[in-house]
Amino acid sequence: xxxxxxxxxxxxxxxxxxxxxxxxxxxxxxxxxxxxxxxxxxxxxxxxxxxxxxxxxxxxxxxxxxxxxxxxxxxxxxxxxxxxxxxxxxxxxxxxxxxxxxxxxxxxxxxxxx
Amino acid sequence: xxxxxxxxxxxxxxxxxxxxxxxxxxxxxxxxxxxxxxxxxxxxxxxxxxxxxxxxxxxxxxxxxxxxxxxxxxxxxxxxxxxxxxxxxxxxxxxxxxxxxxxxxxxxxxxxxxx
Numbered sequence: 001x002x003x004x005x006x007x008x009x010x011x012x013x014x015x016x017x018x019x020x021x022x023x024x025x026x027x028x029x030x031x032x033x034x035x036x037x038x039x040x041x042x043x044x045x046x047x048x049x050x051x052x053x054x055x056x057x058x059x060x061x062x063x064x065x066x067x068x069x070x071x072x073x074x075x076x077x078x079x080x081x082x083x084x085x086x087x088x089x090x091x092x093x094x095x096x097x098x099x100x101x102x103x104x105x106x107x108x109x110x111x112x113x114x
Numbered sequence: 115x116x117x118x119x120x121x122x123x124x125x126x127x128x129x130x131x132x133x134x135x136x137x138x139x140x141x142x143x144x145x146x147x148x149x150x151x152x153x154x155x156x157x158x159x160x161x162x163x164x165x166x167x168x169x170x171x172x173x174x175x176x177x178x179x180x181x182x183x184x185x186x187x188x189x190x191x192x193x194x195x196x197x198x199x200x201x202x203x204x205x206x207x208x209x210x211x212x213x214x215x216x217x218x219x220x221x222x223x224x225x226x227x228x229x
Binding site: 004033035042043107 | 150220
């Protein structure tokens, strides 16, 4: 496809379960971002990948959160032992380069932890 | 710490009226500023991008202004339509090579256009 895609679009899980969220960036985009948007809040940076460089994990809220980017393309955000406060929309964005270039956003995954 | 503050937090206007949204930022050094529109349940979509040297830029009924000296931007919407109801997010990019790896987002202004 031409845009950033994310799956699943919605995920409902029970507290304590692990979840995996997937992001397919635009082909050729070397930068990939994960953000979280809680209800009524702005976008919160989680993690950033740029090419083969070490990811910037400074936004991950706890060690329950991790992310991988395989082959410089698809990325997976994993949340272990989910808590109710993890409920949010998780947005992925990709861009051609690290800064200054327009990021394109995916539609997001709405995570609800019961 | 780089910050982006938007005002108002929310706004209700009648269809056909104009409105102006504000964005103040402290990101430095600065590369560019974007306004995004985020419809409910969708990802943000870019409306305009402004660089340091640009003062105004239009995209249809949307006009963005930038004052790099005061670090302020505004988004003016003319002749509002019901479809303009959305969250408008101001996003600031740091300068390349500045050492900052991330964009800085405002919390957005929630606009509701009422018939």
